Amino acid sequence: MSVVELRGVGKRYESGAETIDALKDVDFTADRGEMVTITGPSGSGKSTMLNLIGLLDEPTEGTVSLQGRNVTDFGEDERTEERRSALGFVFQDFHLLPMLTAVENVELPSMWDTSVDRHDRAVDLLRRVGLGDRLTHTPDELSGGQKQRVAIARSLINEPEVLLADEPTGNLDQDTGGTILDEITRLKAEEDLAVVAITHDEQLVEYADRVVRLVDGVTRT
Amino acid sequence: MSVASLLWRFPSVLMAWRNLGRNRLRTALAALGIVIGVVAICSLGMATVAIEQQATAQLGDLTNEVTVSSGPDSETEGVTEEQVAEMRAIVTDARVIPQKTNRTTLEARNGREARVSVTGVTDANALYDLTTGPAPERLQSGALISNGTAERLALEPGDPVEYEGRIYRIRGFIESEHAFGFGGDLVVPVSGLADQRHYDTVTIIAADGDAAGRIGDRLDTRFNTEEDEELRVSTFGNRAQVGGFLDTLSLALLGIGGISLVVASVAILNVMLMSTVERRGEIGVLRAVGIRRGEVLRMILTEATLLGALGGLVGALVSLATGMVLFHVITGDATAALGWASSRYLVYGFGFAVAASVLSGAYPAWKAANESPVEALRG
Numbered sequence: 057m058s059v060v061e062l063r064g065v066g067k068r069y070e071s072g073a074e075t076i077d078a079l080k081d082v083d084f085t086a087d088r089g090e091m092v093t094i095t096g097p098s099g100s101g102k103s104t105m106l107n108l109i110g111l112l113d114e115p116t117e118g119t120v121s122l123q124g125r126n127v128t129d130f131g132e133d134e135r136t137e138e139r140r141s142a143l144g145f146v147f148q149d150f151h152l153l154p155m156l157t158a159v160e161n162v163e164l165p166s167m168w169d170t171s172v173d174r175h176d177r178a179v180d181l182l183r184r185v186g187l188g189d190r191l192t193h194t195p196d197e198l199s200g201g202q203k204q205r206v207a208i209a210r211s212l213i214n215e216p217e218v219l220l221a222d223e224p225t226g227n228l229d230q231d232t233g234g235t236i237l238d239e240i241t242r243l244k245a246e247e248d249l250a251v252v253a254i255t256h257d258e259q260l261v262e263y264a265d266r267v268v269r270l271v272d273g274v275t276r277t
Numbered sequence: 278m279s280v281a282s283l284l285w286r287f288p289s290v291l292m293a294w295r296n297l298g299r300n301r302l303r304t305a306l307a308a309l310g311i312v313i314g315v316v317a318i319c320s321l322g323m324a325t326v327a328i329e330q331q332a333t334a335q336l337g338d339l340t341n342e343v344t345v346s347s348g349p350d351s352e353t354e355g356v357t358e359e360q361v362a363e364m365r366a367i368v369t370d371a372r373v374i375p376q377k378t379n380r381t382t383l384e385a386r387n388g389r390e391a392r393v394s395v396t397g398v399t400d401a402n403a404l405y406d407l408t409t410g411p412a413p414e415r416l417q418s419g420a421l422i423s424n425g426t427a428e429r430l431a432l433e434p435g436d437p438v439e440y441e442g443r444i445y446r447i448r449g450f451i452e453s454e455h456a457f458g459f460g461g462d463l464v465v466p467v468s469g470l471a472d473q474r475h476y477d478t479v480t481i482i483a484a485d486g487d488a489a490g491r492i493g494d495r496l497d498t499r500f501n502t503e504e505d506e507e508l509r510v511s512t513f514g515n516r517a518q519v520g521g522f523l524d525t526l527s528l529a530l531l532g533i534g535g536i537s538l539v540v541a542s543v544a545i546l547n548v549m550l551m552s553t554v555e556r557r558g559e560i561g562v563l564r565a566v567g568i569r570r571g572e573v574l575r576m577i578l579t580e581a582t583l584l585g586a587l588g589g590l591v592g593a594l595v596s597l598a599t600g601m602v603l604f605h606v607i608t609g610d611a612t613a614a615l616g617w618a619s620s621r622y623l624v625y626g627f628g629f630a631v632a633a634s635v636l637s638g639a640y641p642a643w644k645a646a647n648e649s650p651v652e653a654l655r656g
């Protein structure tokens with residue numbers, strides 16, 4: 057059973073007179089322990105697809121399943137619970153909160169969960185991405201690569217099944233991007249994650265177990 | 278346990294505190310608006326309390342008096358001897374002091390003249406305080422005269438004054454009751470106005486304002502009916518009037534204070550809206566990583582509440598200082614500001630500040646919490 061599954065998914069944006077079919081009849085799966093890379097030209101629907109997998113958005117057609125459960129018709133609150141428990145996000149421009157330290161940023165997703173103390177896991181994750189000596193630094197005291205590593209640690213704090221990354225190396229230079237990808241690959245194995253990552257970058261493709269190519273909202277394998 | 282680790286148990290408070298710390302100037306300015314509103318409410322409220330206390334203290338002397346004069350339906354021009362006797366029978370717990378009044382012109386040996394009102398009264402000591410020494414308990418032969426007139430006519434104690442052909446020796450000086458120069462007062466024994474048959478006024482001095490009110494009611498029911506007003510009985514009902522005026526004043530002042538707090542909460546609304554719009558992407562990230570809508574809502578409401586509490590606290594402290602200065606100036610006793618009658622305005626002010634801030638935070642919080650995460654993340 058695939059942990060992520062899209063069946064016949066379409067996404068249509070209607071703005072005024074214009075309608076855009078950002079995705080058309082997309083089938084997609086991802087399994088734990090594999091890294092799937094989505095590539096394609098700008099505007100081809102990559103982010104749209106990732107947002108649907110990440111339950112940030114709803115498809116206009118087709119079904120979305122997580123761990124074999126159909127989550128297509130989930131309401132906003134149910135989707136929030138799903139994101140909270142099963143998904144992790146990494147963004148192109150890191151999106152760390154500037155007033156929180158590195159370790160606080162990592163704890164952020166579980167901050168309101170007073171039932172579990174994730175502090176130790178947060179420290180452990182930061183050590184594993186090589187930031188054991190930067191725990192109490194704020195984002196403005198970190199380099200781009202360090203920020204992205206904090207973001208990766210944050211995405212794993214809730215022990216997710218799926219890690220979603222939209223151009224995680226897009227704002228980093230070649231070498232730093234490489235170390236980030238090494239990091240993700242290692243954590244994918246350690247945490248038995250399904251990783252879905254978007255890239256323009258041929259570099260990321262080398263790390264992929266599988267590559268899905270999107271052109272004008274249609275998948276080409 | 279450190280403050281930070283304690284705050285971790287209250288994530289909304291921690292996040293709100295950190296967010297407020299991000300733009301200290303903006304936070305300070307928003308809080309300043311609240312401070313001004315609270316100071317306006319509190320110091321205006323405390324000022325009315327001070328004025329009220331001062332007014333009651335000053336009116337205290339007069340409010341325990343009942344004044345009786347001839348009513349419009351009376352057949353006699355004045356209060357009769359029999360009526361006075363009846364009053365004495367009814368009012369056993371207070372002194373009944375009948376007076377006859379007239380006006381005359383006094384002439385001094387130096388040729389100067391002065392218009393005075395003449396009061397014939399026996400129990401002079403109940404009505405007048407001498408500027409030196411006690412008034413004679415019973416005024417039998419001498420006279421009292423107001424300071425100003427005595428000075429004008431160059432009269433010394435023991436000097437004679439003439440009224441209606443009789444000579445009185447001056448026994449003491451009194452402060453003129455007519456503060457605005459309506460002339461002075463001459464007080465002579467009631468026998469000096471013997472050709473006036475009836476009394477012009479009867480003053481009854483009760484223990485306090487309430488007792489005066491009860492005596493007034495008793496006399497009114499005894500002598501008057503709905504159609505027939507034999508005697509005009511006036512207590513210092515002005516106490517109630519003064520109270521009513523002060524109530525209106527304090528309402529008006531509280532209104533002004535309230536308006537400034539409304540202005541302050543509009544400022545908070547504006548600041549909260551601005552900062553949530555600015556942090557749109559950030560709130561999108563929170564929602565994307567699984568923070569619930571209610572949690573975002575609480576975080577932003579807590580921010581507004583902290584802002585209000587901060588402004589309210591500083592405002593209350595400033596108001597306390599202002600209140601003590603006001604009380605010092607108005608009543609001469611700064612510590613009276615600490616009394617509950619006035620210090621409760623500090624509590625009100627603080628309460629209003631927090632309530633107004635929570636209200637102003639509600640809309641921005643609701644708006645931020647309900648934004649779709651994709652939209653917010655797109656920026």
Ligand SMILES: Nc1ncnc2c1ncn2[C@@H]1O[C@H](COP(=O)(O)OP(=O)(O)OP(=O)(O)O)[C@@H](O)[C@H]1O
Binds near residue numbers: 076097098099102104
């Ligand atoms: N909210 C929206 N309203 C209208 N059109 C949208 C919206 N979001 C995306 N689109 C359109 O859908 C198409 C796919 O957009 P998407 O962001 O998925 O592209 P992308 O492959 O991620 O591009 P890039 O590589 O530049 O990030 C685009 O034509 C875009 O204009």
Ligand SMILES: [Mg+2]
Binds near residue numbers: 102104222
């Ligand atoms: Mg994109």
